[in-house]
Amino acid sequence: MTSRLLPEPSTPRRRTVVKAAAASAVLAVPLAAAATAHAAEAPAFLHGVASGDPLPDGVLLWTRVTPTPEAVPGSGQGPDVQVDWEIAEDSAFRTVVGRGTTTASATSDHTVKADVRGLRPATAYYFRFSIGDVRSPTARTRTAPAADASAAGLRFGVVSCANWEAGYFSAYRHLAARSDLDAVFHLGDYLYEYKTGEYPAAAYTVRPHRPAHEIVTLADYRTRHGAHKTDDDVRALHAAHPLIAIWDDHEFANDAWSGGAENHTPGGEGDWAARRQAAKQAYFEWMPVRASTAGTVYRRLRFGNLADLHLLDLRSFRSQQSGVGSGDVDDADRTITGRAQLDWLKSGLAASDARWKLVGTSVMISPVAFGSLPAHLLGPLGELLGLPEGGLAINVDQWDGYTHDRKELISHLRERGIRDTVFLTGDIHMAWANDVPAQAATYPLSPSAATEFVVTSVTSDNLDDILHVAPDTVSTVAEGAIKAANRHVKWLDMDSHGYGVLDVTAERAQMDYYVISDRTDKNATTSWKRSYRTRSGTQKVERADAPVR
Template identity: 55%
Template structure:
């Protein structure tokens, strides 16, 4: 039964064929609140079974926690069977947590007929209710991919709902989070959300961070939303953010569920011979961002990094060597070029050589994504082309809108240039989109912007700047299909959800294609 000892729910994550991370937070005394640094050491028991009644127990153990880890509990349970559903729960002083459900990945050499992934990003607590999470929990997915902005760092009213920053529900703490205690409290607030709790106890998560887990537009040595004069050292703030994330999320950092052993979150998951997933970190290693007209113009400049040399090499190596058919890339920010204008490579280079007016790949409308780091993007896309790698699909969050794109090597000559992959972008759970920022009715002002972007960038096949919700990615040997679902109102705790549109990527096609209905049913 649910008791106040486990008021932050349970969660699981990072499923491997024989292991999965289990998570909870125990509140052993009334004073042991998140971020308080108070409360005694507590020994928490855990158990894993093949049935919800826990008659067929397969693993059990204990874990000790304290204020040093904010009374969070993370256990990497090993020795499990591949492709198997398990149930788990925790107990403290003979009181039990809620029961969670999780599932291991298929065996490495297995050939699953189907895998289903929930895809979400950008959940701003003050901007609305997390109804999208509740509805996703009903979709019978194997894993949820959270592509970043799991929490937001702002103070109350700084970034809430719409033009007027309406606070749908108040954050804790109410000031912008900077210290370790602050980040712990904000994570704890999110973990009390009933819809997020429902999703976490229903299915394992695979997560990466974007910027708001630390601060807006974060990079290696700073962030747009960090002022050293009033908020201290960026290194100290980022270390606090990463520590709280490690404590409060069911993830392995630097390969383990132990705390404090590293901050590497880019990692890889294999789902038999059907799919391999590479989750990227595009904040920890990036160099300083620049505006659309301040990007270093030389196409040979290797100084601008979004992923860093080691991660780029790791990504390319995985894309080349995997035995899995589908190469899925969990990608916090968009990689598809969105340019004004997208000139053919030959024309662009001629203009650059003669007048030096335009940045190397044209004027980008958002240099916070891969458009601002074109050298590393070219390395990835040219690697896909040179190695004849097919069936690569980038799965992306961050931009609070839905996109379906082909990935051409030369966007200026598309559709006649080589296409080396595709990108599918999910909407935000609650964070403001273009409609919200403009204060316009649905399907009015946004439509013209969408059509202008698609006209100038012909590889962009679908764009929706108006809705919030979640996506479901259905993977079979024949195709990958993304179904977008939208919620009726983020200001309504009881919001409904409805299907919006679907696009598929047929095997070996390297292009997206609209389809007429969503997928249904459980995975194979």
């Protein structure tokens, strides 16, 4: 990799210092005939460009190069090629503030990253890549406010659970069209590992996976990541806003834990450690994400003195889920975070001087009991949520299955007087607004320690999808029963697909919930569904009458 600093312009500007890095990998499998046909014009940028993990002085840039027609994702083919990048203050690139060169090679599946530093805080920039005279699309990104800045407000898109086969990613398109976002949080399940026709069933598949078989090898994971980044809405989202992402289970396999997964059989799918490493390698190659020193996604980003964002990895270190021979949910030896990550989170929350402590968690931390539901609803919800068959009426894949870690974290918030902690969550394919009680059984007589906003899925099945009934019919019974049995649950929507927009000021953090009209319609429209907020100092959610304008 080589990088070039621009000469000082006539008016003083910050120098741009650059570190560019290519990801690493091996192996192969072709993408698709359509992509191969387009690749006949190689070299080309067929998978768009992206940015991520904004800092006050920098941002991570990403692209993937197709140097020759046969060099499709996962193929392991194609020569090394020099890739130039540049970043500017304007979309016409009249005021370029940084340039650099890196190498795309088959060992990184021809993906490249440039970790650009020396930029100005809270500033929009434009960037692009090139190979000779061939240029990538131009994309926009934005840096974070200075660490000590008194930011007036922040606004983030929030998404989770985008299953290619279940529908189109219209939620991404509508977020891409907004010009008011500082970044987009992706809380996991950016893609799914299943074979075509398995989830959802073939009769309800909107578009088939690539590759068609369940992904297991490095080549498989690369191929599926590559397929996702041929989607117009995916590319639009990445071109419009920096992404801040964590993984959940389906970037690996369903209900993944440190030693395996529900959707992994060693006899048929090989060694779990090898599969997990392949999935991680492809993820870091194909996503605009900085790996932590531990090679994972838990990390911390700061947005002035208004918000610290603590991002969690709840798959790499967790114990096996309860109900499958691995102990009781209250067992102190069982963990969802791992000791090191939980200590890191606790110390970061205690040391934060930001008004809001945002925690990106891929699975729900609020306790929820489902035992009050009628049997005809508990069955479909069990299918959706992965409740143990004939066992506990709780979701053991969430923090409910690891109560000792949750108790320790909530006790830490209470004992240290840590206020204004907001958990941001995906995974469950439903939208929720919750208080996080210190003691659920006695709430609201006992206090709330934090709040939680859960966003629904982009496309993945929810309750009405599983039952194949009209929205807001069967679900109304389930929603009422859940709220009656869980008084800290203030709202839930079991039937919609869409996204959230989190708006943060010193006074409050508000989640505006938006839904799309039809996940199977590529041109689906969007509409506002509901808004909830938490006022600073209250540790409770309340309904807001309208979205933030």
